[in-house]
Amino acid sequence: MGAFRRGHALYGESIAFLNGGDVAPDARTAVPIVRAKGERTVNETTNVPESESRLPGYTFGTPQVPRSPITGDEWEELKKSALFSEEDVVYLRLSETVLKDQVDALLTTWRGIIFDHPHLRAYDEHPRTHEVDADYAKAVAKRFGQWVLDTARAKYDQAWLDYQYEIGLRHHRSKKNQTDGGHTLGHIRARDLVAFCASIVVPMKSFLGSKGHSAEVVNRMYDAWWKSMLLQATLWLQPYIREGDF
Amino acid sequence: MGAFRRGHALYGESIAFLNGGDVAPDARTAVPIVRAKGERTVNETTNVPESESRLPGYTFGTPQVPRSPITGDEWEELKKSALFSEEDVVYLRLSETVLKDQVDALLTTWRGIIFDHPHLRAYDEHPRTHEVDADYAKAVAKRFGQWVLDTARAKYDQAWLDYQYEIGLRHHRSKKNQTDGGHTLGHIRARDLVAFCASIVVPMKSFLGSKGHSAEVVNRMYDAWWKSMLLQATLWLQPYIREGDF
Numbered sequence A, B: 001m002g003a004f005r006r007g008h009a010l011y012g013e014s015i016a017f018l019n020g021g022d023v024a025p026d027a028r029t030a031v032p033i034v035r036a037k038g039e040r041t042v043n044e045t046t047n048v049p050e051s052e053s054r055l056p057g058y059t060f061g062t063p064q065v066p067r068s069p070i071t072g073d074e075w076e077e078l079k080k081s082a083l084f085s086e087e088d089v090v091y092l093r094l095s096e097t098v099l100k101d102q103v104d105a106l107l108t109t110w111r112g113i114i115f116d117h118p119h120l121r122a123y124d125e126h127p128r129t130h131e132v133d134a135d136y137a138k139a140v141a142k143r144f145g146q147w148v149l150d151t152a153r154a155k156y157d158q159a160w161l162d163y164q165y166e167i168g169l170r171h172h173r174s175k176k177n178q179t180d181g182g183h184t185l186g187h188i189r190a191r192d193l194v195a196f197c198a199s200i201v202v203p204m205k206s207f208l209g210s211k212g213h214s215a216e217v218v219n220r221m222y223d224a225w226w227k228s229m230l231l232q233a234t235l236w237l238q239p240y241i242r243e244g245d246f
Helices: A001-007 A012-019 A072-079 A086-099 A103-116 A117-123 A134-153 A158-171 A190-201 A204-208 A214-234 B003-011 B012-018 B074-081 B087-098 B105-117 B118-124 B136-151 B158-171 B190-201 B204-208 B215-236
Strands: none
Touching: A001 A214, A012 A204, A012 B190, A072 A214, A072 B074, A072 B118, A072 B190, A072 B215, A086 A134, A086 A204, A086 A214, A103 A117, A103 A134, A103 A190, A103 B215, A117 A134, A117 A190, A117 B074, A134 A158, A134 A214, A158 A214, A190 A214, A190 B012, A190 B074, A190 B215, A204 A214, A214 B215, B074 B158, B074 B215, B087 B136, B087 B204, B087 B215, B105 B118, B105 B204, B118 B136, B118 B190, B118 B204, B158 B215, B190 B215
């Protein structure tokens, strides 16, 4: 982590990129909503707090999301391929308490990795001018922050499964740029979609360890994140896979 | 790990499956070769000891392996997407010293996971009779053991890159069963190919920690394995991905 931060201090240009032109959100606090004291407004379909469903382009649990090509039963089976168990759910949920006030820092880290690598940065840039589409990057970053919370909450219903498919479509040429009216490279390669999972999970370790949990508990949260990341990447890959091969 | 071992003790049937009808190999010791004292016979193209290249179907470094669709430069770039660095190479190579006499136990663990899950076991079974193809399972297990050593050696040349493509083809309907004249289900689904990576890497942790290295060193070996696993799964996916999407 330190290496990234030091590296970025060298580039004035990077600061705006890292901030995405905005403060990266913990969506639950970023969007103030009016409600009665103590009352939590919740979307009944998904249990997602209403404030979060207002993030631009965050269509989790809405009719705009297409149906997942795989069924709930297939998802149950898939979890077994990754040894993903109820214990992992427990540690993911514990990780929410650890990560929820560190989402901004995580996003800065991940955006730093992207910024450092032209072939990754290209996904936020106009393919000819190589100018970063700041509005696109900002909107995506907000949903990326929301994704951290959704992953940690580990609530696997049909709405969650459908939204994983939607996330895949938004990385694939099928829907890249559509949600945000972006002007960036029109397709994230399957290779980067999968390999970047390591860039997401490995740097999380120090964040997971920052709240005083024992090494054993940190390791279990970390493994749960790895498994969940891999399972989600698998679901995101669906639009990339040849007919019948998934 | 304990849970797997206890679970398997319940099933007499599983023992033969776990053994694959044979002792799983550390290939370097399993095939005795005649040579002058102190001399190590090596395939000059790949630096793979000649004894290993004699494993049935292990065509690493031979002209039978098709050329990888991606170039060495693209591989260099891909490593960056996963934050894979020279430090990871160091820890992978250290892991060879830790794992080389534990390959049999690793294979038993992985085969145990496969055996426990009908949808994974199906890949070693005849699709109609559901009988395990023992010859196929045995041949695959030997190369799986060899793969542990190859991964730990982390020697990334063209022969290695080409062989990753070949491994992908052998999981995909393109070449499943071909190498060993197998009679098993003719295609490993992309979803299981990716998700099973967690079943490979997570159980390795205790093996990596069994030789007295500090927790920090074990964690670094573990992360290097995760990254390498993810990068290899990415390369294996090539035959599964739609034209132009990889």
